[in-house]
Amino acid sequence: MFRMAGMSVQLRACTCLLMVAISISESGAAVDAKKVKKLEFYLHEQFISEPGYPATDVLAASATGNTSTYAFGNLGISEQVIRDGVSNVSTIIGRAPGTFQPNKQERTFALYKLLTLQTKEWNGTLVVFSDWISDAPSNEWTVVGGTGTFRMMRGYAINTKADGSAQTAFITFKWEVFLTPY
Ligand SMILES: *[C@@H]1O[C@H](CO)[C@@H](O)[C@H](O)[C@H]1NC(C)=O
Ligand SMILES: *[C@@H]1O[C@H](CO)[C@@H](O)[C@H](O)[C@H]1NC(C)=O
Numbered sequence: 001m002f003r004m005a006g007m008s009v010q011l012r013a014c015t016c017l018l019m020v021a022i023s024i025s026e027s028g029a030a031v032d033a034k035k036v037k038k039l040e041f042y043l044h045e046q047f048i049s050e051p052g053y054p055a056t057d058v059l060a061a062s063a064t065g066n067t068s069t070y071a072f073g074n075l076g077i078s079e080q081v082i083r084d085g086v087s088n089v090s091t092i093i094g095r096a097p098g099t100f101q102p103n104k105q106e107r108t109f110a111l112y113k114l115l116t117l118q119t120k121e122w123n124g125t126l127v128v129f130s131d132w133i134s135d136a137p138s139n140e141w142t143v144v145g146g147t148g149t150f151r152m153m154r155g156y157a158i159n160t161k162a163d164g165s166a167q168t169a170f171i172t173f174k175w176e177v178f179l180t181p182y
């Protein structure tokens with residue numbers, strides 16, 4: 001009886017500790033801000049080839065014959081250029097091979113990319129996915145993991161339109177990537 005009571009006190013203490021732990025992790029929203037590493041770069045997408053700037057996106061397959069960028073059933077392949085600045089003559093620091101698929105909801109896409117970077121600090125690949133809204137001023141990506149200096153890293157990324165539009169031959173996105181080790 002005494003032992004049982006002792007156990008239940010211990011159990012209650014345990015539950016209490018667990019609840020404290022949960023509330024800490026909930027109030028701390030994501031993770032310790034000091035551990036978050038931030039990267040910033042620009043993804044340069046070219047719709048129409050121009051001298052020195054080949055097209056970065058191609059339609060690879062169309063299930064319906066409708067070749068609109070927004071037609072559901074299409075599959076696209078892309079490999080955008082990653083530069084350290086918004087200018088199209090800034091230094092190339094990587095590339096972003098991937099795919100794009102228009103969703104059923106008009107002007108949205110399922111996107112997948114391999115952000116392959118080579119800078120002084122970062123040398124490796126990050127795998128990113130997004131359910132992407134083309135008209136939104138910014139979109140969020142999940143960062144699943146990586147290789148090289150990105151081993152054991154994960155997090156999220158925000159892309160924001162920085163130059164160009166769907167009406168110009170190019171569009172440039174600022175990327176902010178927030179990473180923490182597993
Ligand atoms: C082709 O797809 C686009 C985007 O979904 C749509 O707006 C358009 O009406 C389609 N065209 C035809 C001929 O179905
Ligand atoms: C390079 O950027 C400038 C400034 O945004 C733009 O006017 C020009 O068309 C771009 N060139 C190419 C090939 O994208």
Ligand SMILES: *[C@@H]1O[C@H](CO)[C@@H](O)[C@H](O)[C@H]1NC(C)=O
Pocket residue numbers: 118123124148
């Ligand atoms: C980047 O990593 C690759 C292999 O993972 C290696 O061959 C290359 O030398 C590295 N580059 C730098 C600048 O460290």
